[in-house]
Amino acid sequence: MAKAKGKTHFVCQECGAATPKWQGKCPSCGSWNSLIEERVVTTSSRDAVMRPRHTTQTLPLSKISAENMPRKQINSHEFNRVLGGGLVPGSVVLVGGDPGIGKSTLLLQEAATLSTENYKILYITGEESAEQIKMRADRLHAVSDFLYILPETEIESALNAIERIDPKLVIVDSIQTMYTSLLESAPGSVSQVRECTLKLIQLAKTRALPVFLVGHVTKEGYLAGPKVLEHMVDTLLLFEGDRDHFYRILRSVKNRFGSTREIGVFEMTENGLKDVPNPSAVFLAERQIKTSGSAVICCMEGTRPILVEVQALATATKYGYPQRTTTGMDVKRLILLLGVLEKRLGYHVGSMDVFLNAVGGLRIDEPAADLGVITSIASSVRNREIDPNTIFIAEVGLGGELRSVSHIEARLREAEKLGFQRAIIPKGNAKGLREFNNLTVIYAATAFEALQNAVQ
Ligand code: TYD
Ligand code: MG
Secondary structure (H helix, E strand, C coil), X not given: CXXXXXXXXXXXXXXXXXXXXXXXXCCCCCCECCEEEEECCCHHHHHHHHXXXXXXXXCCHHHCCCCCCCCECCCCHHHHHXXXXXXXXXXXXXXXXXXXXXXXXXXXXXXXXXCECCECEEEXXXXXXXXXXXXXXXXXXXXXCCEEEEECCEHHHHHHHHHHHCCCEEEEECHXXXXXXXXXXXXXXXXXXXXXXXXXXXXXHHHCCCEEEEEEECCCCCXXXXXXXXXXXXXXXXXXXXXXXXXXXXXXXXXCCCCCCCEEEEEEEXXXXXXXCCHHHHHHCCCCCCCECEEEEEEEECCEEEEEEEEEEEEECCCCCCCEEEECECHHHHHHHHHHHHHHHCCCHXXXXXXXXXXXXXXXXXXXXXHHHHHHHHHHHHCXXXXXXXXXXXXXXXXXXXXXXXXXXXXXXXXXXXXXXXXXXXXXXXXXXXXXXXXXXXXXXXXXXXXHHHCC
């Protein structure tokens, strides 16, 4: 890299920490070869960045009204849900995800339906040309007179355009392509990303302008650029899914204006992304009723219960060490539950290969899935099918006891809605639980008791 003019320091590409001298290893996060030389922002240029646009008032909290900040509803219910009930004025939302997952598609199609005479939207693109965006918009039937496209990568010009056009919503696709001429480092470098984000945040706050930033995710699943980016924005949404499958999940990882872990489910179609209002039905759609090793569980994603099929396959180990493989579930949790099966329930799984799969692409990391996992493995070992109309909701302790889970009523309601007739849940959840019309609730104290009811 060419030596930067003026005073320089070294910035870690991983964690954003700055040091005066070059070192092979970042003193802050310990990663190797991650320090890059960058020019220090001078006081005058920093002043230009930081200078307030107008003097702000100090008010007692009781005098501050939040009523003039109504949320803007987006067309997609799933998107609104993940945002916590619509778009908050002045909020900066970072949408991260793998390349090709559909970030630009989602934002473009929502922007087009949202834009009207009274709601101008500016889409700043640093990755694609205006013509490419138009081609995509034609395909999505997302052409609107009030959706403005600006191919630009210099943040100062982009900010000028925002002042000039005065949009009600700004989309920056992507933040890694933006740069400020105040810094000499390349676009996408830590300080560039940080500086551009800072400028956009300041503009968003002073104009009460909501801003969407698109961010790239690296191979390891982290947002490219500094971790500080996550701290700076109000909301971080990750767009996930398997590019070979149609379903996409928008997950809120951080949200200053709503609950986290909330998810929205979409289907990628020929004409863009469509809401999936009932994900449980989708995840259970291809379930084979008459097979062993299949159990249905209910996991909470934010405030929403979702039913998922868990499949287990246990076969005798042919040679050497028994294998444990999972898809969409934690392998350590599987090993623990296999220990419980062996020691407390008398299943000799120590000499078996065990494969576990959460069908549909959702990642399950909730202990409430434990009983379903244990039941599906037991069913596979004994080659007996589980009643397809029963759902399993319980955490399993190391003693084989069933531990109560949160949001039991919401989970049971979802099971009833999807036509399940029986639910096996922990005894500890019995207190205060209402009766269900079409769902028989069976309470069990231990996994042993639950299995006796489930796998004959
Ligand atoms: P894109 O929004 O460009 O992804 P990102 O911005 O996250 O990189 O999505 C591109 C993918 O989506 C591409 O593989 C094609 C697919 N796609 C559809 O299946 N249907 C559509 O209507 C559109 C616009 C894209
Ligand atoms: Mg894109």
